[in-house]
Amino acid sequence: MIIQQATATFATSVTGNPFFKRQTDAPLAEKTADTTTISQAARKRLVFEKATGLQIPDELVGFFQERALFAAEKADEPSAHSTSQYRVEGPVYSVEDMVKSKGGPLIAVKMTEAQVNEADLREQQEMAREIVNFNYAKAHQYQPVGQVLVKGELVATVFDAGSIESPHALPGLSDQDLSPAERLAEIARAVKGEVIYSNFLPTAGGWGGPGAPESTLPPLTARSLMEIFQQEIAPAMEKKITEWEAQTGKTYARHP
Numbered sequence: 194m195i196i197q198q199a200t201a202t203f204a205t206s207v208t209g210n211p212f213f214k215r216q217t218d219a220p221l222a223e224k225t226a227d228t229t230t231i232s233q234a235a236r237k238r239l240v241f242e243k244a245t246g247l248q249i250p251d252e253l254v255g256f257f258q259e260r261a262l263f264a265a266e267k268a269d270e271p272s273a274h275s276t277s278q279y280r281v282e283g284p285v286y287s288v289e290d291m292v293k294s295k296g297g298p299l300i301a302v303k304m305t306e307a308q309v310n311e312a313d314l315r316e317q318q319e320m321a322r323e324i325v326n327f328n329y330a331k332a333h334q335y336q337p338v339g340q341v342l343v344k345g346e347l348v349a350t351v352f353d354a355g356s357i358e359s360p361h362a363l364p365g366l367s368d369q370d371l372s373p374a375e376r377l378a379e380i381a382r383a384v385k386g387e388v389i390y391s392n393f394l395p396t397a398g399g400w401g402g403p404g405a406p407e408s409t410l411p412p413l414t415a416r417s418l419m420e421i422f423q424q425e426i427a428p429a430m431e432k433k434i435t436e437w438e439a440q441t442g443k444t445y446a447r448h449p
Contacts, residue, residue: 245321245411253327257320297446298437302429308421315415322410329409330402339377340393343386347394351377354403358396 242248249257292299304312335352342348349359351373357363357380365383366376377388416424434445 241317241320244317247321247324249320249324250327250331253323256323300430300433300437300445302426302433304421304426308425311415312418312421315413315417318411318413318415319417322413325410326405329405331400332402334400334402337393337396338373339388339390341377341380341384341386341388342394343384347396348384348386349380350393350396351380352401354401356401360397 238249289299335354335356337350338353340347340350348361349357349363351357353373355371355373355376357376363380363383366379371379380386381388434447437443438445
């Protein structure tokens, strides 16, 4: 599968496709003394925030970049206006040449504008749900209710949701659904420690929180790229393959 920006071509052959690595280490915008050039990623962010009314938390920008929903541009492009999101690693070959060398056809189906738009909409909807979940979790962060210490050393912190944070493996804990107070008591018995309920020692850092109720999340009304591929692209490719087999009397080497 080869995908570039807002267009995509799905191709199959007897040799398979080359691999691409997304490059995500470029800044979202570059400023000069008299002008500001904004990258494709920054433009995409502005479009998303305008369309949904949601502001992307700084903590989620890296997450979206990793998922390539928000991939930044290549840092080594000679032009600041380049929109390429991919860097090819290793030798580069023409897919057509690779197919010809094996004597097989290149079967390719290009996405329609409607399919591209639907995949983009699904991407926006998924991002919006992530943001609502993140904001809800941050507003309802789990709070520590107690800590277990052994000779003054922190062994475990138990939060109001019943979760446990511990720098060590804790032996002898049951699989029962215990209340935070019961869990603290169980840990204290297992390690022969004492429980404190205030003046907590620093934990490993970070925070966690519950996900937002489904009823508060933006709905998913558009199909994902994978769903579009399975429902429309793959059957179209199979049709082309079947036609080629009927015309040539040959069998196309399908890959699982």
